[in-house]
Amino acid sequence: MTNDTVKQALRDLFPDPEPVVEEPVAEAPAEGEEEKKPAKKKEEPRPNGVIERDHAEHGYDIDVQCEPGELLAAVMIIDKAGFFLESITGVDWIKEDQLESVYDFSRYDFDTCRVVIRTRTPRSEPNIPTISKIYPGASWHERETHDFFGIKFEGHPHLIPLLLPEDADFHPLLKDFKP
């Protein structure tokens, strides 16, 4: 489905230091700079970088994982390539003591190319820079993710509850949430 040229262009968008890993299973060691932040090492964590996925199997083509600090740079590249923002959400990896924030981007033209950008942050201090300055539409998505997971999007102009009541102080999608 996906046009190879788009894929190649995207691979070029994420040059070093992130290595291109062809097989999702094969764990290529990331270069030193990426590895600095020590992820919890019980199960071998996925290294940062770009992974190509089979669209038929997963529903997206490019899977990027980066540090919160690199997020803005990655999103700016995506923005320049003409992608639109599909959604932002979170995943609570309680076993690894991490919160993941997932960004989906897609394109309007025929070359389907869904790009997923993930970034992980420790559960105790879930801080991720906001991308609402690049994509204003991210504002609602980030507020929703803040509602559900308590991820703080630094620099967000209006980070108040969107879907939950205005005085809500709980985050229902955290795995240790008790109603």
Added chain:
Amino acid sequence: MSGPIQIRSDETFTLNVGPQHPATHGVLRVKMQMDGEYIVKAETVLGYIHRMHELMGENRTYPQVLPNLSRLDYLGALGYTHGHVLAVERAAGIEVPERAEYIRAITVELNRVASHLFWFGAFVMDLGGFTPLMYAIQDREHILDMLEAVTGSRLTYCYYRFGGLYNDVDDDFIAAARAFLPRMRKSLKKYDALVTGNIIFRKRLEDIGPISAEMCRKYGATGPVARGAGIDFDVRKNEPYSVYPEFDFDVPVYHECDSLARYKVRMDEMEQSLRIIEQGLDKLPDGPIMPKKKPKLIKPPKGDYYQAVETARGSFGIRIVSDGTKNAYRFKLRSPTYSNMSLFDEACEGMMIMDALAMMGSLDLVIPEIDR
């Protein structure tokens, strides 16, 4: 007319549209700061009908979540359940027999026409014309009757199963669908003559409520909103799923970016849906509606799966993060109107309130689907 605010006084006041207001078609609230008739700033307040479907998706098994999906959007429910079954089929690797795929496409398109019909009636009523709603509901009634006969419900369908369908269609359904097509085509002509050329209607919509292609991109707008802004984007074409590649249909696109363009897109889309239904009925193969081999307990392998479908309102996405158990680890619903509505705050700045409400109508909002 829209455009920059002509007269600016120092005095502004706050106006609450909603949460109980006929123009918002549900419990949506927009806090507007007004300067006379002009909107200075608007802030949408959501959450009045938030039910946390995503948490329910984690607490229940995959089949148990199925009825939840049709509670998202009560006007085009089949499209959403379609998304869910496709996502789980993708994750768990379940094959779907061809007949089931065709019946799904036919019923989804019927549901799309029903949804657009109701929108058409309600939209024209927003603008002050009451009669078209009656016509539209009459036509929609035929569709609901047909769907009720096969699915067992009129609005909140739970018709699709993982791998197939709950119930096969009978000859009555096929005959009714065939009879429906010419009737609906006649009705579309009637609507066109009755409404599209109406001078009052056009004056309320033409060049009003501009939503540019760039704005759509920044906010992630999809569906008729994007297609009214000249973006040729339809998930059925761009990221084909089910049997849509087998059908010959066009994606209507208008470049005017105004409320009228979004109206025209939906009116043209009904005709395209009828074409799909017609081809589906012609090609409908015989065979089973459920696969021979299907896992008793659905446990998708570990992983992260995304499935997008084109519903009546735009691109609806489901993300399933599976940890290999019978419940989803994470169940994310990307609803199209959520993104479409998020641009409203910016788009309506400087507009007159009546124009803004007309634009809101042209976005085709279904509030339970925004709030989930």
